[in-house]
Amino acid sequence: MPGLVANFRELDRTVSAVKELQRRKLGNLTVYSPTIHHELEDAIEAPPSPVRRFTLIGGLCGVTMGYWMAIWTSDYWPLVVGGKAVASWIPYTIIGFEMMVMVGALSTVFGMFITSRIPKLVVDVAFDPRYTNGDYGIFVDCPPEKEKDAEGLFRQHGATEVRHAR
Amino acid sequence: MATMAEPVGPMRPNIASADVQLPAIKTFEQVDEEIANTLKPTKAWFLGLMVAVGCMLLGASAWTFQVYAGLGNAGYVPPVMWGVYIITFVFWVGIGHAGTLISAILYLFRAGFRTTIYRASEAMTVFAVMTAGLFPIIHIGRPWKFFWLIPYPNWRLLWPNFKSPLVWDVFAISTYLTISTTFLYIGLIPDIAVIRDREKNPTRKFILSILSLGWKNTDREWRHFTRAYLFLAAFSTPLVLSVHSVVSFDFAMALTPGWHATIFPPYFVAGAIFSGFAMVWTILIPIRKWWKLEHYVTLNHLDATAKVVLFTSLVVGCAYLVEFWVAWYSGVKPEQDYFFNRVFGEWWWAAWIMLICNMVLPLSLFSQKLRRNTAWLFILSIFINIGMWFERFVIVVPSLSHEFEPWQWTTYVPSWIDMSFLVGSFGWFFMWFLLFIKQLPVMAIIEVKEIVPARRAAAGQGGHH
Numbered sequence: 091m092p093g094l095v096a097n098f099r100e101l102d103r104t105v106s107a108v109k110e111l112q113r114r115k116l117g118n119l120t121v122y123s124p125t126i127h128h129e130l131e132d133a134i135e136a137p138p139s140p141v142r143r144f145t146l147i148g149g150l151c152g153v154t155m156g157y158w159m160a161i162w163t164s165d166y167w168p169l170v171v172g173g174k175a176v177a178s179w180i181p182y183t184i185i186g187f188e189m190m191v192m193v194g195a196l197s198t199v200f201g202m203f204i205t206s207r208i209p210k211l212v213v214d215v216a217f218d219p220r221y222t223n224g225d226y227g228i229f230v231d232c233p234p235e236k237e238k239d240a241e242g243l244f245r246q247h248g249a250t251e252v253r254h255a256r
Numbered sequence: 257m258a259t260m261a262e263p264v265g266p267m268r269p270n271i272a273s274a275d276v277q278l279p280a281i282k283t284f285e286q287v288d289e290e291i292a293n294t295l296k297p298t299k300a301w302f303l304g305l306m307v308a309v310g311c312m313l314l315g316a317s318a319w320t321f322q323v324y325a326g327l328g329n330a331g332y333v334p335p336v337m338w339g340v341y342i343i344t345f346v347f348w349v350g351i352g353h354a355g356t357l358i359s360a361i362l363y364l365f366r367a368g369f370r371t372t373i374y375r376a377s378e379a380m381t382v383f384a385v386m387t388a389g390l391f392p393i394i395h396i397g398r399p400w401k402f403f404w405l406i407p408y409p410n411w412r413l414l415w416p417n418f419k420s421p422l423v424w425d426v427f428a429i430s431t432y433l434t435i436s437t438t439f440l441y442i443g444l445i446p447d448i449a450v451i452r453d454r455e456k457n458p459t460r461k462f463i464l465s466i467l468s469l470g471w472k473n474t475d476r477e478w479r480h481f482t483r484a485y486l487f488l489a490a491f492s493t494p495l496v497l498s499v500h501s502v503v504s505f506d507f508a509m510a511l512t513p514g515w516h517a518t519i520f521p522p523y524f525v526a527g528a529i530f531s532g533f534a535m536v537w538t539i540l541i542p543i544r545k546w547w548k549l550e551h552y553v554t555l556n557h558l559d560a561t562a563k564v565v566l567f568t569s570l571v572v573g574c575a576y577l578v579e580f581w582v583a584w585y586s587g588v589k590p591e592q593d594y595f596f597n598r599v600f601g602e603w604w605w606a607a608w609i610m611l612i613c614n615m616v617l618p619l620s621l622f623s624q625k626l627r628r629n630t631a632w633l634f635i636l637s638i639f640i641n642i643g644m645w646f647e648r649f650v651i652v653v654p655s656l657s658h659e660f661e662p663w664q665w666t667t668y669v670p671s672w673i674d675m676s677f678l679v680g681s682f683g684w685f686f687m688w689f690l691l692f693i694k695q696l697p698v699m700a701i702i703e704v705k706e707i708v709p710a711r712r713a714a715a716g717q718g719g720h721h
Contacts, residue, residue, distance in 0.1 A: 101710035121475040124284050125446075125705040126482060134475050139483035149491075156427075160418040169417055181419045184502060187494075188427040195435050195491045199442060202484035203469075206477045208445075210470025217472045219453035222446075224284035224711070248713060 093117060093231035095216040096244035097251040101127060104226040107247035108133040116240045117232030122221035141201040148197025149190050156189030157182055216255040229255060273707045277368055280551035283711070287704050291697050292454055294547045301546075301690060308686035315680010318673045319394060327397035331671035335664055336656040340674035341395040342506075343648040344681055347531070348388035349429065349503050350524075350644060353496060354532020355381025356436055359443070360492035369560040371707060372552045375447075375700045376543065376693075377536050378440045383688040384535070385433045387681050392425075394677060421505040428502035435495055439488050445471050446481070446702045500528040507651060513594035514655040517582065523575035527644060530568035530614070533561055534640035539689065541634045543698060552699060555628045562627035565640070569618035572647075576615060590660050602667065603654045606646050613643020 098104040104121070108130065111119055123130055160182040168176045203209070216229035228249075232240050237254075244252045281287060322329055331339055355377040362370040393402045405416075405426050416423045449471040452464035471477060501521035508520035537558075544553040583595040598607045617639050620626045627633075653668050692698075 099711060100713040102712045102714050119475075122473050123475070123478070124473060125702050126478050127710060130475065131479065136475065136479055139480045141480050141483040141487065145487045145491075164418060178419060181424070184424045184498075185418055185427055187498060188424075188431040191491045191495050192431045192434060195438060195488055198484050198487045198491070199438055202442070202480045206480040208469040208471060208477065210472065214470075214472050221473050222450045222453045223288055 092254070092256040093216070093229055094237055094240050094244070095218075095227055095229040095253055095255045096249035097218065097220065098226040098228070098248065099224075099250055100248065101129065101226065103248040104228065105129045105133045107228055107244060107249070110243055110247065111228070111230060111240070114239070114243070116236050116243070117230040120216060120229040120231075122217065122227035122229075124222060124224050124226070140205055141198060144201025144204075145194055145198045148200075149194030151197075152193025153186045153190035155193065156186035159189075160185045225250075273709055277556070277707060278372070278551060278554065278704070281704065281708055284705050284708060287701055287708060288450055288454065290549070290552070291699050291701050291704070292451060294543070294549070294698050295451070295694060295696075297694055298546065301694060305687065305690045308683045308690060311679050311683025312687050313680075313683070314676050315683060318676035318680060319399075322394070322397075322673055323399065329671060329673050331669055331674050333666050333668055335659060336653060336666060336668040338395075338652050338656060339668060340670045340678055341391045343645065343652050344678055345388050345391035345395075346503055346524075346648045347645050348384045348391070348681065348685070349500060350528035350531045350648075351535045351641075352381045352384035352388065352432070352436070352532065353500060353525070353528035354536050355379070355384070356432075356439070356492050356496045357529055357532065358536070359439060360489040361496060363489045364493060367560070368707075369557040371703050372549075372554075372699050373536060373540060373557060373561070374703075375440075375443070376540055376698050377532075378436065378443070379689060379692050379698075380532075380535060380539060381436045382433070382440055383685050383692070384532075385429065385436060386688065387685045389429060389433060390681070390684070391677075421502070421509045424502045424505060428499045432495060432499045435488070435492055439492055442481075442485060442488060443700060444696060445469060446473065447697045447700060449473065450701050451697060497525055500524045512655045512659060513588075513590040514579075514598070514651065517579065519575055519578060519582070523572065523579075526568045526571035526575065527614075527647060530565060530572055531641060531644035533565045533568070534637040534644070536561065537633050537637035538641065541630050541637075543693070545630070549699070552704070555630075558630065558633060559624070559627045562621045562633060566618055566621040566627075569614060569621075569640075573615035576611065594655060594658060597658055598650060598654055601654065601658070603650065606653075607650050610643050610646040610650050613639045614647060617643075 096107070098107065101123075104123070105127075108119065108121060111117075112133070112135065119134065121130055121134060157179070161177040161179075164177040170176065216227065218225070218227060221227045228244070230240050241252050330341070355374075358370050358377040359374040359381075362374070392405065393399045396402065396405075416426075445468055448464055448468040452461060452468050455461040455464055501524065504520035504524035507515040508517055510516060540553055541558075544550050580595050583591045586592075597603070599611075617636060620632070620636070657666050657668055659665075
């Protein structure tokens, strides 16, 4: 999607530009930062990550699968020992627990990949290698008629560079 | 991830920022530069790799010979059918514990000293579990049948017994390896992106681009990444405690004297953390020295890890003493005989090595001066690792060689094949570790940047300009 991308050197300037863009609703934002900053997170006001749902569903599926596998196979191919239950849930809790962790964790990673949209197979036109080093970037996918406003806003908030990304 | 540069609201836990923890680190660019520097090979690295590969080849040759000549060459004498292989297996699983403890449990507890040491520890975990995983395969004698360990219906339509601790082991170790590797890789993705964007060589850049999955440091990526990382830490925390508990069940579920004890799971977990932290010293102290990273892994960080080692040493020491007390109080003759033999019998020297290395020498860490002396910590780490290997030796060999029936009593002498495997396992572990530190950052660039005060335009707000 075409839009404008601005480069910032300082965190506080980036935060104030993000807040102002949000207030003026100039377009959807993508913010690039060299590391995690909670000030930026707060300014962006994004909803909570849905990754937790993948974790919950994966964990529940895993624990069910672990118990089911152990109980079903014990009943289908029983190892009969006098006075002992063929399927015993107490030792099978270990299998259930391990499967819960395994499936829950892998589905968390799967959820992260889906929601973060990685692996990314297309070129991100707004990205600049400086954003993994020490600089900040804001990309706004505004319509052409709002580009001037957005550029003015970026300059006013101390952007070191503003360019079109198409 | 772990931390934040400045507290925003009262609900957000925080740890000391870099100006308190790492005062010599001022800018993001400095972090990139100095950590990326560790990727340049040095003469010491080449030398270390040559030694590691040499040791690994020794182990590989011994394995080839064993496959050809049979498991009978391994020094086993019935009923001592668990020898160096199982001892070394438990030893390496134990080493693998500290990595996830540091990366997951200390993450949840917001322990500031983990930031610069957790990446090396996580990598250590993955390679230690990879090393441990070799030993059951070596021990079965016919490694090409390793898939029989996996629960699936075999040709007799008989599934493995899910009530057996050996099957629990398969689940525990494979889950631990998978999750530790995943946790390591997920934490590495943003750091690989940093290295990718600095890389000049097109082939390496291409490989790093694939490994970084096209990571771009966007707000969307960070938001989901932090959540996923938190949940992975939450899953890994009970996993750390469960894995060595399950390994201890291999012993505790048997009726053999010296093994059948309910104290085993916490005793094994404490021992694993103890030995794992010692191995963290063994690898990190040379790294910080050779690559001049003393301002990243500071003496305060080493001091904090030394306190963990001291605490776990006291737990392990207490467990040793409780074992003797329980044997005496139980009134069970074979149990009492075993514990008497442990310190005064044929294997007395092994037990005393264990007691001195694991109980006595770590008491030196009550001295703050020694906790901050890197040379002493390095020497102590070697003693602790020797002591912890002998702890497993003392558990396995004297018990099996001195069971209930006197006619069964025997002795055990490891063969050259056993010892070659032991040396080979160290070679295998260090080979992978040395290759890792030359390809990927040995410290978490993103997490270090997270505590470095960010550059700000407003005067008087700290940060770099």
